[in-house]
Amino acid sequence: MKLSDLSWKDMLLVVVAIVVLYFTAPYFGVNPDSIIIFMFGMVEWVTKYILPWIVLYWAIRLIKNLESK
Numbered sequence: 001m002k003l004s005d006l007s008w009k010d011m012l013l014v015v016v017a018i019v020v021l022y023f024t025a026p027y028f029g030v031n032p033d034s035i036i037i038f039m040f041g042m043v044e045w046v047t048k049y050i051l052p053w054i055v056l057y058w059a060i061r062l063i064k065n066l067e068s069k
Contacts, residue, residue: 018039025032 022032022035025035
């Protein structure tokens with residue numbers, strides 16, 4: 001699934017799920033701010049460790065494609 005395939009309904013569903021999780025977390029003894037910090041931490045981790053490998057993979061494919069021509 002590409003990012004361009006996501007509709008506004010899918011994005012709205014994700015936002016609603018995050019808001020519901022944020023407001024129901026105190027009932028289960030979880031600090032809602034820790035959920036936000038966790039999400040920012042996940043975005044930071046993906047940006048540092050996963051994204052460079054994806055970019056490297058596509059850069060190698062581009063170079064191989066250019067060399068074969």
